[in-house]
Amino acid sequence: MDYLAGLNEPQRKAVEHIDGPLMIIAGAGSGKTRVLTYRTAHLIEKGVDPFAILLLTFTNKAAGEMRHRIETVIGNAAKNIWMGTFHSIFAKILRFEGTRLGYTSNFSIYDTDDSKSLIRALIKEKNLDDKVYKVNLVLNRISNAKNRLIGPAQYTGSSILAEEDRLARIPAMGELYQLYCARCFAANAMDFDDLLFQTNILFRDHLDVLNKYQHKFKHVMVDEFQDTNVSQYLITKKLSAVNRNICVVGDDAQSIYAFRGADIQNILNFERDYSDLVTIKLEENYRSTKAIVAVANSIISRNKNQLKKDVFTSNEDGDDIEIIRASSDNEEGRMIASAIFEAAQKENLTWSDFAILYRTNAQSRSFEEALRRLNIKYRIIGGVSFYQRKEIKDVLGYLRFTVNQNDEEAFKRIINLPKRGIGDTTIAKIVVTAAENNVPIWDVVSNISQFQAARGSAGIEAFSDLIKSFKLMVEVEQKDAYEVANHVAKASGLLRELYEDKTVEGLARYQNLQELLNAIKSFVDNPENEDKSLATFLQSVSLLTNADADEDPADRDKVTLMTIHSAKGLEFNRVFLVGLEEDLFPSQMMLQSQQDLEEERRLFYVAVTRAEKKLQISYAESRYQFGRLKACEPSRFLNELDPNFVKMAKPAGARKEVSSFRPVQKTGFTAKPAPSAAQLIQKPTTNTNYQHVVSANFQATDALALAAGQKVEHAKFGFGLIKRIEVNGAERKAVIDFEKGVGEKTLLLSFAKLMIV
Numbered sequence: 214m215d216y217l218a219g220l221n222e223p224q225r226k227a228v229e230h231i232d233g234p235l236m237i238i239a240g241a242g243s244g245k246t247r248v249l250t251y252r253t254a255h256l257i258e259k260g261v262d263p264f265a266i267l268l269l270t271f272t273n274k275a276a277g278e279m280r281h282r283i284e285t286v287i288g289n290a291a292k293n294i295w296m297g298t299f300h301s302i303f304a305k306i307l308r309f310e311g312t313r314l315g316y317t318s319n320f321s322i323y324d325t326d327d328s329k330s331l332i333r334a335l336i337k338e339k340n341l342d343d344k345v346y347k348v349n350l351v352l353n354r355i356s357n358a359k360n361r362l363i364g365p366a367q368y369t370g371s372s373i374l375a376e377e378d379r380l381a382r383i384p385a386m387g388e389l390y391q392l393y394c395a396r397c398f399a400a401n402a403m404d405f406d407d408l409l410f411q412t413n414i415l416f417r418d419h420l421d422v423l424n425k426y427q428h429k430f431k432h433v434m435v436d437e438f439q440d441t442n443v444s445q446y447l448i449t450k451k452l453s454a455v456n457r458n459i460c461v462v463g464d465d466a467q468s469i470y471a472f473r474g475a476d477i478q479n480i481l482n483f484e485r486d487y488s489d490l491v492t493i494k495l496e497e498n499y500r501s502t503k504a505i506v507a508v509a510n511s512i513i514s515r516n517k518n519q520l521k522k523d524v525f526t527s528n529e530d531g532d533d534i535e536i537i538r539a540s541s542d543n544e545e546g547r548m549i550a551s552a553i554f555e556a557a558q559k560e561n562l563t564w565s566d567f568a569i570l571y572r573t574n575a576q577s578r579s580f581e582e583a584l585r586r587l588n589i590k591y592r593i594i595g596g597v598s599f600y601q602r603k604e605i606k607d608v609l610g611y612l613r614f615t616v617n618q619n620d621e622e623a624f625k626r627i628i629n630l631p632k633r634g635i636g637d638t639t640i641a642k643i644v645v646t647a648a649e650n651n652v653p654i655w656d657v658v659s660n661i662s663q664f665q666a667a668r669g670s671a672g673i674e675a676f677s678d679l680i681k682s683f684k685l686m687v688e689v690e691q692k693d694a695y696e697v698a699n700h701v702a703k704a705s706g707l708l709r710e711l712y713e714d715k716t717v718e719g720l721a722r723y724q725n726l727q728e729l730l731n732a733i734k735s736f737v738d739n740p741e742n743e744d745k746s747l748a749t750f751l752q753s754v755s756l757l758t759n760a761d762a763d764e765d766p767a768d769r770d771k772v773t774l775m776t777i778h779s780a781k782g783l784e785f786n787r788v789f790l791v792g793l794e795e796d797l798f799p800s801q802m803m804l805q806s807q808q809d810l811e812e813e814r815r816l817f818y819v820a821v822t823r824a825e826k827k828l829q830i831s832y833a834e835s836r837y838q839f840g841r842l843k844a845c846e847p848s849r850f851l852n853e854l855d856p857n858f859v860k861m862a863k864p865a866g867a868r869k870e871v872s873s874f875r876p877v878q879k880t881g882f883t884a885k886p887a888p889s890a891a892q893l894i895q896k897p898t899t900n901t902n903y904q905h906v907v908s909a910n911f912q913a914t915d916a917l918a919l920a921a922g923q924k925v926e927h928a929k930f931g932f933g934l935i936k937r938i939e940v941n942g943a944e945r946k947a948v949i950d951f952e953k954g955v956g957e958k959t960l961l962l963s964f965a966k967l968m969i970v
């Protein structure tokens with residue numbers, strides 16, 4: 214296959230650039246991912262060993278698709294490329310190298326629920342007020358620290374952070390962080406952030422390991438570079454320090470994960486870190502019609518913080534963007550399901566040509582109902598996935614504990630499941646005993662009589678015998694994942710318990726469990742999986758991202774429903790972007806500042822640029838929220854679309870479902886148009902939500918260009934004058950002289966929120 218023929222001039226240049234650092238920052242649909250795909254194929258054609266290529270993608274599914282495409286060019290060798298998300302690639306490396314950090318290769322991966330459960334336990338053990346120490350707050354703070362590479366020792370040693378925590382009235386935060394890490398470590402478990410954090414520690418403290426991977430990976434490539442965080446950035450930087458063959462592609466206008474620590478600054482750092490950097494611009498959009506590209510450009514041009522880009526397309530003009538107004542969320546569902554039904558019939562499209570994109574998962578309900586009513590097949594990506602269901606997590610808990618008997622969270626989940634008469638107090642006691650004696654949980658459980666003559670010890674002994682028999686299968690008999698899981702499901706009693714539950718829900722849960730066993734069987738039967746161990750299966754499950762659907766490959770012809778966040782990088786012939794209402798999109802929860810508004814707008818841009826042929830945008834005039842019907846205003850974003858390419862939807866055909874659709878309106882979206890962003894900023898309205906946006910201009914100061922002599926305002930300390938900025942490695946601090954007797958304070962800029970006045 215002549216893949217070079219399918220590339221334009223700058224794309225080909227990027228593919229053929231082999232040695233030295235390369236960056237492509239370009240608009241949506243301009244072929245960035247295509248360039249990475251063909252560049253990888255090209256490297257292998259030129260003799261680079263596939264095992265020496267590391268390609269980091271946004272989802273595992275994206276990696277799978279790219280691998281497939283590369284295979285069509287270079288054949289089977291594509292199987293050997295190191296491809297996947299940051300988390301899955303570095304989890305794999307930590308399996309090999311984690312012993313250097315004191316973990317075994319069987320370490321567990323804690324998901325968010327596990328992390329929260331551990332934090333809840335710690336708050337209780339320390340007798341802290343759980344109304345002040347909110348689990349989410351504590352977890353966020355830990356996660357932020359890890360993503361900024363601030364470990365617990367550094368955290369507790371920092372007087373600045375201590376001062377911040379004191380002000381936020383969570384002075385024990387540092388101690389909680391320390392305990393949290395200690396307990397994860399004792400459990401031989403890493404949480405999601407650890408997979409990156411510990412990789413950084415590994416490469417920092419074990420130079421021989423770093424050196425090995427620096428030489429192993431001759432080429433490092435990163436897709437969606439705009440959404441990498443500091444921790445990820447440092448890993449790629451270190452890995453490519455020897456060969457200096459690093460290629461990153463991204464679009465600053467599509468940076469939508471700042472709330473998870475993604476840092477657009479990485480793009481700027483990249484230019485600074487590589488003086489011999491070659492930058493290539495891609496300006497032609499191959500994905501969308503002229504109308505869609507024009508509208509996308511009109512949206513993003515309103516953001517101040519962006520790199521200048523010209524995007525054009527030679528594609529057809531295409532239809533105008535259609536705005537659909539619905540009286541309620543249920544009607545919105547019906548109208549869109551009908552529109553899909555009609556378009557599929559009239560234009561001979563398949564269900565998989567359509568996507569419905571929304572801001573939050575909760576919005577899917579009305580669409581699901583309406584699609585089901587019309588017998589339209591659909592799949593939901595994200596939301597409560599199969600692996601999040603209770604009955605599935607219960608079995609996985611047993612499997613995790615079989616592999617790693619120090620896994621505290623798995624232990625708590627399964628010790629009394631099915632019921633063995635072991636109470637919460639006993640369970641908590643076991644956990645604390647292990648922590649206090651500094652021994653693994655398993656030591657306590659398997660020698661329970663030595664530690665306590667507790668009530669329920671008969672149950673605990675039975676449990677530990679059960680686990681010992683499971684361990685035997687794995688460690689001595691070396692059974693594969695399916696044989697073990699099948700046995701565990703039966704011997705634990707979980708399968709029987711569900712079988713005996715004859716309610717409809719019980720039956721569904723029983724079937725889900727069978728489905729899990731099927732999934733494990735197909736994992737074992739898949740010739741591509743060389744390692745068929747339970748540990749490897751568990752790892753693959755814990756690394757599924759929200760955007761990796763659990764789906765049957767034989768049945769892909771479905772309408773896709775997903776959040777905009779999950780849709781990044783994808784494209785669909787027809788896109789319905791729904792719920793364009795104030796408070797919902799832009800999301801009121803996320804709107805604290807102008808900077809947040811820009812992030813919401815980038816999200817809007819990502820959504821719009823997923824469409825190839827036709828884009829339809831809807832809003833509802835009322836919506837059920839928290840059980841109450843609420844009147845809604847159209848989103849301010851609707852007024853940011855270039856009006857030359859926008860029209861109100863005509864009432865479609867004569868289908869019953871759309872009979873309540875209002876007559877055509879020629880101009881404007883509503884009788885009372887939403888104020889434009891510009892109006893809002895100049896003139897605060899009496900609407901409290903808007904005022905909120907206008908007045909809360911405190912920004913995460915990382916992105917602000919602060920300098921000595923500037924006057925700033927801090928949410929708590931009030932006004933002050935910056936005396937100097939101090940830089941220490943990745944840490945930036947400002948020394949500020951505050952007014953009104955507050956005096957001089959040193960604030961860590963990655964945490965402090967300031968406003969320039």
Ligand code: ATP
Nearest residue numbers: 219220221240241242243244245246247499500782
């Ligand atoms: P995003 O920013 O959304 O991730 P992207 O820049 O990665 O977009 P791709 O997904 O690589 O863009 O490409 C968009 C579409 O355009 C794809 O369907 C791709 O196959 C097609 N395409 C890209 N370049 C060309 C080309 N030179 N000729 C024909 N089609 C192309």
Ligand code: MG
Nearest residue numbers: 245246247782
């Ligand atoms: Mg892409």
